[in-house]
Amino acid sequence: MIQIASKFYFNYSFFKTVFIVISLFFANTFCFAADAALKNGKLIEETKCYACHAKKSGFGNGDLIYTRSDRKVANYQRLKAMVAICNSELRLDLFPEDEADVAQYLNQQFYHFKIN
Numbered sequence: 001m002i003q004i005a006s007k008f009y010f011n012y013s014f015f016k017t018v019f020i021v022i023s024l025f026f027a028n029t030f031c032f033a034a035d036a037a038l039k040n041g042k043l044i045e046e047t048k049c050y051a052c053h054a055k056k057s058g059f060g061n062g063d064l065i066y067t068r069s070d071r072k073v074a075n076y077q078r079l080k081a082m083v084a085i086c087n088s089e090l091r092l093d094l095f096p097e098d099e100a101d102v103a104q105y106l107n108q109q110f111y112h113f114k115i116n
């Protein structure tokens, strides 16, 4: 009887451990992926977008184009569209993943739209 109980206990904790390890692994993977996207988006914004926005907006600060009171973008769909327009009109040659990363970064940093 005692033996059965301890066997059961061993199996239970074994599966619990496996479950926790698997959960942690996935949690980590998702966090790193999100983090990498935001870092990539930030880098692209700073190197390819910031200077022109600083100049063209007349503010001398490339961030203010995203936060000005009469900004053009009003939801996440429009944000993605605007990133795509700036990318293709200006021939910045971003890959679709990079466009997505920049949109995600701009949203996290400035716009705070709900992503649905």
Ligand code: HEC
Binding pocket: 044, 045, 048, 049, 050, 052, 053, 056, 057, 065, 066, 067, 070, 071, 072, 073, 079, 082, 083, 086, 087, 090, 092, 094, 102, 106
């Ligand atoms: C050569 C200049 C130039 C470059 C480079 C550029 N943009 Fe723009 N961008 C503009 C101008 C000009 C506007 C303002 C358009 C308007 O007010 O109608 C703008 C507006 C925007 C807006 C809308 C801001 C708002 O809410 O009103 C977004 C978003 C944007 N750009 C994203 C980007 C991203 C991302 C990049 C880099 C991948 C980029 N742009 C590169 C010139 C540029």
